[in-house]
Amino acid sequence: MSALHIAAKQGHVNVMEEIIDRSPDACESIDNRGSNPLHVAIANAKLNVVRFILNEPRLDSLINAADNEGNTPLHLAARSDRRSIITILVNDSRVNKKAQNLIYQMPIDFILDNPNLGEFYKASVSSYKSMIVRKLDKPGGRASLRSLVNRINSHEIGTNTEVGHENNESRSHRLKNILNIHILVASLIATVTFAAGFAMPGGYEQDLSSTKGMAMLSNKTSFKVFVIADSIAFCCSSVSVFIQFWGSLEHNYHLLLRFTRVAATLTYISSLGMAVAFTSAIHAVIPHSTMLAYYTIVSGICCALAYIFGFL
Template identity: 35%
Template sequence: MLDKFPTAIVEADDYGWIPLHYAAYLGNVKVVELFLKKNSSLAYIMDKEGMSALHISAKKGHVGVMRTLIRNCPETCELLDNKGRTALHVAVETGKKNAVEILLKELAFQDLINEQDEEGNTPLHLAAINGSYTILLMLADDRRVDKWAMNEEGMNAADIIQLDNRLLSCEKDVLMSKWNRDNILLSLERVVRQTTKVQTHETEGLEEFHETQGMVRNTTPKDNTSPKDNPGRDTPIAKFNITAMTIFTTVTFAAAFQVPGGYEDSGLAILRKNKHFRTFLIFDCLAFGTSAAVMCIHFAITIFPEVKYPRLSRYAEMLQVPLVEFSIFWMIVAFYGGVQAVLDENDPSNLASWATFYLVISILVPLFFIFCCTMYTVKF
């Protein structure tokens, strides 16, 4: 069929599109293969916007067409549109996750991952500008991506992310942890300050330069990573959660089978009709359930990758904290019920009342101390 119209396959319409462009736009792999088999140079023809067939297929997310074009014409990866953008730029800008994955895996694209367009934006910059959280995670997890690259406005992707009001604070925290993990997160202010000091050295002499460099060393934090900026699953908080929940689950499980007051010969709990015993049993079950839920969530996060399931991972991590708090509260109430169940309320020594008093004091005093320390820190 194509042999009958040898010139038609290279004729462009008013938009500069040739038949191959339309085949790429529609995602028709078989037609694209036919065109390339007839004339592989068609892959290098650009429309009036400088878009090649690879750009167009990346924009639409047609991964089959993209693979065909790259396999037959790998040099098309180096083609730039009128804005100086590669196919990866276009895929990121349009939010085509599958297209981004394909291009990151292709060997022909290895040296183009950090390519900058006319405005100095890398694909990571465009992902930050468009607020594409899933693609941002994908690029941030790739060690080859230069997270430190500056665009023409003197901003890196981290600066753009911090200024973006569309992203949730928890999403920003997860993204910032990627920068902290690689020890490459520096703010735009620090970069400008260091650049200014170098210029001062060139104009005002060596002595002032050494003085300002000393100021930089004194004001630069020794550790760029903080628990707040790195809420990932490898932080001390995350490790504490799983350790604490393992202990809580074990204790509450054992308490359910070593109940206060012991058992009758029939195996039934002696104090099963006592109201405090019922309080103990109900809240012990609640504490066991919430602690077991945290453990299940922790294992779910490790099974399902954050890149593929960003929302699941994010919400799971957010849910762990309130569940830990509930588990602690339920365990305290269960302990109170168990203590009261084995004590006589009519005991003249008021042992039950004293036990309650000491339980409340042992909890409130440390909390009050932490509150006072916090207020003092905030005030001064």
């Protein structure tokens, strides 16, 4: 494995560029399996390296190069579950979508045989008409005869096996149960932060001056932190509820997984914002000279560190 392969495996684009500048011949290097740096980048899910290679004219020869088994980078991407890389490759006009390996398999064969991508393909045909399959499933780019016969012999005409479909159905059911818990948590956070936005710490000005109705502690730094944190918590929790509502209507596992991840991240941010808002609100109404003020700061820092540690 060459230095260029190692840099591609680690995702170090700057190192790759330096190697190419110093030794242009490194562009043609392959390992003992015939894999070039683009193969290695795809195998290790280095999206930044894939983009770099596609945008680097000196590496054009890697785009359709085959390894010892005849698999091009698109074959390798289609055999994996990395749809982002597949999308980039099929959108590139230089990529040969009709390439066959040594056993006459095309990239679309791997798409159809992959349990996870097969489910994605199945849902896309019925609702979204997947761009990936649409570009691969063209005259000359259809599934190979060998692959079609294999699927017929194993009762797998279509996009997926029954077992894979059942697995995705059960996983979708579990994800929806998780969504139900997340939407409850996000709804509670949205309710609490919405109410806190109107019950300002310290109250409002009651005199007849021009500041009547304004927050009394608006000039304090801790109050400003409270307002910012409470706003972030409310907005993130509200968006999380909205995303999870749409996710509950979705049946495709991959889209449902994406909804769940995004909603979980937003719920995490909103819960952290709520904790910061609570701590800063308490600190705003306590005299800074008392020990309680310091205890409040320490507890808030510990809470924030616990959130960050839990996320990592």
